[in-house]
Amino acid sequence: MSDVNIIQLVDVEKSFGSFTAVSNLSLDLKQGEFFSLLGPSGCGKTTALRMIAGFQDPTRGRILIDGQNMEDVPANRRPTNMVFQSYAIFPHLNVGDNVSYGLRHRGIARAEIDARVSEALAMVELGGLQKRRATELSGGQRQRVALARALVMRPKVLLLDEPLSALDKKLREQMQFEMRHLQRSLGITFVMVTHDQYEAMTMSDRIGVMFKGRLVQVDAPAVLYARPRNREVASFIGEMNFLAAEVIGEDAGTLTVKTPCFAPLKIARNPNAVGYGNHILTGIRPEQLAIGRAAPEGYDATVEGQVGDVAFYGENVHYHVRVPGVDRPMAVSVPNYFHTVDYARGDKVWLGVQGASVIDLGSEDTEI
Amino acid sequence: MTRPSGLTIYAMLYLAFLYLPVLVLPLFSFNDGTIVAFPIKGWTLDWYRQLGAQETLLSALGNSLIVGLISAMLATSMGLFAARAYVRYRFRGKEASEGLVMLPLVVPGIIVASSMLVLFISLGLKPSLTAVILGHTFLALPFSVSIMKSAFDDFDVSLEEAAFDLGSSAVEAFRRVTLPIVAPGIVSSLLVTFTVSFDEFVLAFFLSGNDPTLPVYIWSQIRFPAKLPNTLALGSLLLLASILLLVVAEYFRRRSSKSTM
Numbered sequence: 001m002s003d004v005n006i007i008q009l010v011d012v013e014k015s016f017g018s019f020t021a022v023s024n025l026s027l028d029l030k031q032g033e034f035f036s037l038l039g040p041s042g043c044g045k046t047t048a049l050r051m052i053a054g055f056q057d058p059t060r061g062r063i064l065i066d067g068q069n070m071e072d073v074p075a076n077r078r079p080t081n082m083v084f085q086s087y088a089i090f091p092h093l094n095v096g097d098n099v100s101y102g103l104r105h106r107g108i109a110r111a112e113i114d115a116r117v118s119e120a121l122a123m124v125e126l127g128g129l130q131k132r133r134a135t136e137l138s139g140g141q142r143q144r145v146a147l148a149r150a151l152v153m154r155p156k157v158l159l160l161d162e163p164l165s166a167l168d169k170k171l172r173e174q175m176q177f178e179m180r181h182l183q184r185s186l187g188i189t190f191v192m193v194t195h196d197q198y199e200a201m202t203m204s205d206r207i208g209v210m211f212k213g214r215l216v217q218v219d220a221p222a223v224l225y226a227r228p229r230n231r232e233v234a235s236f237i238g239e240m241n242f243l244a245a246e247v248i249g250e251d252a253g254t255l256t257v258k259t260p261c262f263a264p265l266k267i268a269r270n271p272n273a274v275g276y277g278n279h280i281l282t283g284i285r286p287e288q289l290a291i292g293r294a295a296p297e298g299y300d301a302t303v304e305g306q307v308g309d310v311a312f313y314g315e316n317v318h319y320h321v322r323v324p325g326v327d328r329p330m331a332v333s334v335p336n337y338f339h340t341v342d343y344a345r346g347d348k349v350w351l352g353v354q355g356a357s358v359i360d361l362g363s364e365d366t367e368i
Numbered sequence: 369m370t371r372p373s374g375l376t377i378y379a380m381l382y383l384a385f386l387y388l389p390v391l392v393l394p395l396f397s398f399n400d401g402t403i404v405a406f407p408i409k410g411w412t413l414d415w416y417r418q419l420g421a422q423e424t425l426l427s428a429l430g431n432s433l434i435v436g437l438i439s440a441m442l443a444t445s446m447g448l449f450a451a452r453a454y455v456r457y458r459f460r461g462k463e464a465s466e467g468l469v470m471l472p473l474v475v476p477g478i479i480v481a482s483s484m485l486v487l488f489i490s491l492g493l494k495p496s497l498t499a500v501i502l503g504h505t506f507l508a509l510p511f512s513v514s515i516m517k518s519a520f521d522d523f524d525v526s527l528e529e530a531a532f533d534l535g536s537s538a539v540e541a542f543r544r545v546t547l548p549i550v551a552p553g554i555v556s557s558l559l560v561t562f563t564v565s566f567d568e569f570v571l572a573f574f575l576s577g578n579d580p581t582l583p584v585y586i587w588s589q590i591r592f593p594a595k596l597p598n599t600l601a602l603g604s605l606l607l608l609a610s611i612l613l614l615v616v617a618e619y620f621r622r623r624s625s626k627s628t629m
Contacts, residue, residue: 055529076535088530092548101544102534153534 004031005067006157006189007052012061014047021047023213025061029157034183034190036200039210040236045193046161048210052191053159054078066156081150082159085166087142089134089149095121096130099149120152123182140171147179151186158183160192164199176202197237201225209233217272229272230361231281240283241330242361247278255360257282260325262301265355273362281361286333288357291319291343292350299352305330307347319343321351393607397600402593415601425602428585432566435497435581439504440562446505447512447557448550454513455520470510480507481574488575495577503571508561515560515621519553552620559617563610582606 007029014022022044029035037045050056052063054075063070065079081102090098096117103113121127124144137145143163150158163179164172180203183190194200200207201221208218209232217229228234231242248264249256258264259282267282290296295304305323315336320329330351343349372380400410419425453459454466472480481503488499527549531541547554569583576584586602589595 053533055532074532075529076532076537080533082530082533084526084530086524086526088524088526090527090530090545090549101531102536105540106535149530149534 002031005029006031006065007191008062008064009048009052010062010064012048012051012058012063014044014051014056015059020213022051022058025215027208027215027218029189029191032187032189033205034180034192034203036192036194036204036207037210038194038197038200038207038236041195043210044213045195045210049082049159049161049191049193052157053080053082079156080159081153081155081157082161083143083146083150083163085162087146087166089137089142089145091134093134094130095126095132095134095137095145098134098145099130099152101149102153116152117148120148123151123186124148125178139167140175143167143175147182151182151188155188157189157191160190162194163192164194165196172199179203201237209236211236219272223272225285227270227272227359228283228361229270229274231283234283234359234361239286239331239333240359241286241289241328243282243284243326243358245280245282247280255280257358257360261303261323262353265300265353265358267355267358267360270360270362273360277363280363283359283361284330284353284357285359286318286331287316287335288353289330289332290352291321291332291334292352293348295350296352300355302350302352304348304350307343307345307349310343310345319349321349323351390607393600394604397597397604399597402597415597416605418598419602419605422598425582425585428580428582431497431576431579432582435500435504435572436562436565438501439508439565440558442501442505443508443512443561444516444554444557447509447516447561448554450509451513451516451520452546455517455523456525466513469513472507473510477570481571484571485574495575497576497579499575499577500572500581503575504565504568507568507571508564511560511564512557515557516550516553518621519550519556523549552623556617556620559613559620563613563617567606567610 005028007027009025009027012022012025013020025044025048037048039045047056051058052065054070054073070078090101093101099117099120100113103116117130118127121129124147126141126144126148129141134142134145143166146163160179164175167175176199179190183203192200192203201224204221206218206220207224209216209224211232217224217233219227224233224237228237228240234240234242243259243261245257245259247255248258250269253269254266255269256264256266257280273280290299295302303323305321308320308322308329309318310320311318316333317336319332319334321332322329332351395408397415398411398413399408400412400414450469454462484499484503484506485495488495488502493499523546527545528541531545532538536544567583568581569587572581572584573587580588582602586599589599
């Protein structure tokens with residue numbers, strides 16, 4: 001990854017009639033990074049990707065690829081290639097002809113085309129399958145052919161529209177690693193659109209989270225998880241226990257907050273959150289809560305509660321614990337490794353929390 | 369053994385009523401006698417043999433082939449583009465335009481034929497094969513549009529986008545991706561529209577003038593009892609050809625919906 005901006009979106013807006021699909025989208029993507037646009041369906045992420053590809057024109061704003069303004073440059077002359085959600089493998093052509101589609105009729109020598117096709121197919125581990133008919137491919141193979149067909153063009157940017165959504169879970173996880181590996185070794189910028197937070201987190205250098213046509217937060221996966229900007233982002237990425245809190249003290253980097261169930265806690269200010277007042281929203285990830293039959297020692301605050309639902313996930317167990325003063329039960333995730341004590345529904349338990357693991361989510365009513 | 373239900377018997381009678389007369393036609397074409405009545409006198413292939421020697425018949429056949437081929441090509445090319453637009457885009461007047469295209473299916477042939485005759489003559493176009501071709505293209509268009517619409521229904525739009533994304537111009541994408549994928553639909557449409565034109569009588573009767581098409585020729589021959597067995601033989605051949613064409617057309621239509629993934 002370098003510091004060169006390969007794609008720049010400047011105040012891009014797209015409306016369909018009175019509906020605004022994307023508004024005020026400004027974003028710089030670095031050469032060689034794996035970037036994901038993450039959001040629920042209908043949030044405008046696919047429209048944004050299609051504008052970069054050139055299938056849709058922005059209503060307002062500019063798109064630059066490698067410093068060049070893309071206004072009036074149609075999709076067939078942009079240095080981008082796309083992997084479609086349906087893969088769009090040409091059914092009347094075999095694998096080799098699918099992959100060589102973009103190279104033929106361009107004055108490139110047959111021998112070079114063949115060499116590049118073999119190279120691209122080897123890259124996606126489909127070496128030697130040139131003659132296989134498109135209709136005889138499995139879902140995973142179709143995805144690989146779509147990747148090879150785009151990569152053989154040596155694009156500056158590869159655009160991926162929900163590339164893994166058509167695959168089953170096992171294959172999806174395998175492809176996540178393979179695509180990430182491919183992207184690293186080629187050094188090409190990948191821009192992926194997905195609604196799957198795990199997919200975005202495992203593959204991306206940075207993630208842009210979109211809601212209702214707006215880009216709400218752009219950060220590395222770990223930052224996005226630890227310092228989400230507001231309730232929307234916090235609840236879309238992973239699980240989160242939300243607690244309303246009153247600010248009773250503050251200094252340069254910290255806030256002292258009073259939540260309904262815990263003694264006052266000193267928490268870090270979240271540089272991503274905006275809008276401070278007397279009342280803020282705080283969040284605690286389920287794995288940051290300690291649980292025990294007695295009050296856990298060494299924690300900044302503890303509270304006694306009662307176990308409600310128990311969900312077994314294999315690698316960890318989720319307990320929903322009711323605590324006084326909070327409407328919704330608190331989710332507590334315990335790794336199975338430490339899972340020496342079983343709690344059953346109705347058991348009295350204690351929860352412990354560190355101030356450092358409580359996340360400041362800013363004012364809840366702040367419009368971003 | 370279960371007794372056939374009332375519904376089964378009804379269906380049998382219904383099919384017999386529809387198709388028995390059609391089967392009688394080929395049967396009598398092998399009859400060694402000029403009177404179309406049972407009992408069959410004997411079996412002969414003479415009526416078929418005589419067909420090859422009749423010049424007016426051959427020229428009528430030639431006319432029908434020309435008219436059929438040209439109308440099929442005109443209707444199919446128009447249907448191809450119209451169907452793509454109907455399936456792919458939303459535009460003002462889409463419903464009205466689709467309704468208009470389908471109109472020939474419900475308007476009585478005699479009305480279409482007489483109004484076309486009046487229109488063509490007022491435009492200075494005398495009854496001729498050209499006039500028949502125009503009329504048949506109009507009649508065949510709804511068939512072509514429906515067949516091509518079903519071909520485009522199964523067509524994934526991102527295939528064209530992918531071609532475009534890989535550097536093709538819109539025309540090249542259409543030629544290298546769209547056309548080959550909907551090709552079975554095109555073949556099916558060509559066969560069906562050809563059959564529509566080849567079998568059509570009323571319009572051809574009004575518009576063909578001195579160049580009769582085959583159905584018009586057959587009608588003229590039916591008036592001479594001596595020629596009836598020849599006509600039956602000819603009719604049987606046409607029936608066979610039509611069935612074959614439609615079976616092949618159906619095969620291609622099914623292949624077109626299967627090949628698009």
